Amino acid sequence: MNGPAPDGYRWLSKEPVIAGVALAAIATHLVLRFALDTGGTLLGFPTPAVPLLAALTVGGIPLVAGLVLRLVRLDFGSDLLAGISIVTAAVLGEYLAGTLVVLMLSGGQALEAYAVRRASSALLALARRMPSRAHRKRDGQVAEIALAEVVVGDLLVVFPHETCPVDAVVVEGHTTMDESYLTGEPYVLSKVVGSGVLSGAINGEGALTIRAEKTAVDSRYAKIMQVMRESEQRRPALRRLGDQLGAVYTPVAVAVALVAWAASGDALRFLAVLVVATPCPLLIGIPVAIIGSVSLAARRGIIIKDPAVLEKIDTCRTAIFDKTGTLTYGRPELTDVLPGEGFTKEDVLGAVASLERYSRHPLAAATVAAADDAGLAPAAAAEVSERPGEGLRGTIGGRAVQVTSRKKLVAQLPASAGLLPPLAGGLECVALIDGRYAATFRYRDEPRAEGKAFIGHLKPHHGFERVMLVSGDRESEVRYLAEKVGITEVHAGQSPEQKLALVREESRKAGTVFMGDGINDSPALTAATVGIAFGQGSDVTAEAAGAVILESSLERVDELLHIGKRMRAIALQTAIGGMALSLIGMVVAAAGYLPPVAGAVTQEVIDVLAVLNALRASLTPRVLTDYAS
Structure with missing residues (x-):
């Protein structure tokens, strides 16, 4: 079953129970009819038919209620034929055929419910x-x-x-x-x-x-x-694959059933055509392919939080990367300390590291690590402050220490402009001690070794038309990384809100894959057509993303792209092949050679073939990636 459960099912939300009831009802009917050869009536109905009526009541009423609501909204999903079949079977007294359809439908919904996460999980x-x-x-x-x-x-x-x-x-x-x-x-x-x-x-x-x-x-x-x-x-409400196919298949099947009824004058022909036409390769085959692909991805260290990403990822044409932890290793290292006049490297590094121990800035850990490696003991800190726009301040060993940016230093002390070393690629900060320029600290968060090869691989092998780098870091650092990995479209200095706006805009133009690391990326991960989070990171980030790469590796992203493409191909084979067999069955039923119960059994055989084909999605293929770093 594709897409959310119909409205009538939401109040029940017991698809496995309905499937169990339908299966038990069919088994009980067969025992009463053949093994016990039970005759007579119960509640005015033949005794063997009573369990089937119970199953139709439990499973059919919620479905029909939801179906009516969907028809009012002009929403014709792939379950429309199943709903019409159940109603027609009940009206014509073909209770076994109707119960078989309930079993097929509820089984598909149970599989879908197993595969799909709740949309509000990130907010929860x-x-x-x-x-x-x-x-x-x-x-x-x-x-x-x-x-x-x-x-x-x-x-x-x-x-x-x-x-x-x-x-x-x-x-x-x-x-x-x-x-x-x-x-x-x-x-x-x-x-x-x-x-x-x-x-x-x-x-x-x-x-x-x-x-x-x-x-x-x-x-x-x-x-x-x-x-x-x-x-x-505001997340894009993309139609699911099965409903897209069902929107074409359903009116064709209804038309064939109506023609068969009109030509023969026999209402059972109408029911027989609809029963064999019930698109269970859509209702069951596609969820099986999805679940198999989710399982395959999990074995590769890729957690699929939203199975819809497997349907969508092969259709995306824009790839958007965050910088830190995605195209870089996310571990900046201090590369240079350039002391100003009157200061030594060890003196400034010790003082700044003592202050940076109280900072949340990503560069702080690199400074502290460098001081520890140099054997510099931390000094006592007091009056530490890190207010927006003011940098990091504090008193270290009786001296006022401030860590800020080059731009803010020049605005604060214009005469210091001539004391600063030339700009260089990478990250940097400057330090003041007792109001004097003390040093420039330079850092580098190195790009992943496989980054350039992976970026070059996206367009020719996966059909991406645009590749973008979007980061909250300053322009020089972002462009340095972009040049290293081969990205020409760069957006630097972006806040989480700006990232979100950009992703929304790009998603309106074409499907987008956004790859990020950290909770600041959560809004953009949610707004993208497909959001991919790197590393185990925060629970919230993992919930916001559609997929999580546990081992931060671009090769795993390539595997995800291939798994999605393969899943879509297998799902289409399953759906279209199953519908083709159903169309053949419809012609036979329309000619009067396939009664309703036989049509339901025929459809079950088609289901088995569809599921067996869909199960191929869970098998590891000989080649899962064509990317080599």
Whole structure:
């Protein structure tokens, strides 16, 4: 069964139960009719027919209710023939044929329900992280209040292992906080007085007193949730493969059935044609191919969160890459420390690393690692602050240390422009000590070794027409990477909201595959036709993406592209081949040589052939990738 369950099934949502009831009813009918040779009536019906009537009631009524609603909306899905067959069978008293159709339909829906995730799972993953209460401190007393009651300036206490409720600044205490939800990386950062804390971060062993700088609805975490919710609501509603085929097949089958009825004057001909025409290769074969491909992908370290990506990925024509952790390894390394006049490399590196231990910036870990490698012991830090637009500040060993960008330094101290080394590719930051320019730090997040070969592989082998690099990093670093891997279309300095807008715009033009790493990419991952997340990262990122590459490897992306293409080919073979056999059966039934029950059995044989073909999708092919780095 393709697409969401019909509306009539949503209130029941028990497809496996319906299939079990239908199967039990058929078995009971056969025992009563042949083994026990039961005669007589029950409730006015022949006794062997009663279990079939029960199955038709349990399985048919929800389907017919949903069918009527879909007809009102002019939504003609691939289950339309099955619904008409059930109604016609009940009217004509062909209860066995109708129950066989219920079994086929509910079995297909059970398979589909097994394969498809809920669309709201990303939002649920986000919502589960946030607390609903906060601990406000007033006049030395701590009271629990609703999160919505927090106002800017409130003093809040965050107990050990609690989630921080709002964006705030530490005013008392010393602990660590896990902010990995923001980046997808395992950032556990120290927090002291003056440190900023983010909503959604998980506190460590010590209690903190913080001053709220934003209300809960204005905090960064809430903004991410808002963008995610909007993206979820505006996600393209692409029609599923089976419904596309069913939209053509259904009117043809109904027309043949009506002609057979009109020519013969026998209503059973109408039912016989519809029963053998019921498109179970669409209802069952395609979900089996999808599930088999999901299983194959899992064995290759690719988790398919949304099976629809397998249908869509081969139709996408635009590939959009985030930079960090996708085309790079996501581990920047400090390559140079260029000290200013009057400073030594060791002096500046020790002071800056002592400050950077309290920063969440991706470059901070590289600085700290370089200082540790050099054997520089960290100095005591105080008054640490990392406010937007101001860089990182603090007092280290009695000296005022600031880490900022070249542009902000020149704006702050214009005379320092002549002291700075020439610009170079890669990442950099500058340091001031006691208000004087102290050093320039240069970093490099190296591109993946296979990046250039993979990018060159996309257009000729997978039909992509455009390849884009979209990143929040500065232009020089993004263009450096783009040149290394062979991408000419670059968008630098993009916020999560800007990434989302760009992906939405490109998705309106052509199908898009977006590849990213980290929760900041979650909105774009959700808005893309196909979203692929790299690495295990954050649970939220994994939920937002349609597929997750557990081993951060571009070769695995190529395998996913091939699995999707192969699944689509097998699904089309299954659907079109099955429909062709059904069309032959329809002609035989229209001529009067195939009664309804025999037609249902014939359709079951076609189903078996379709499922056997669809099962090929679960087998590992001899060649799964034609990409070599």
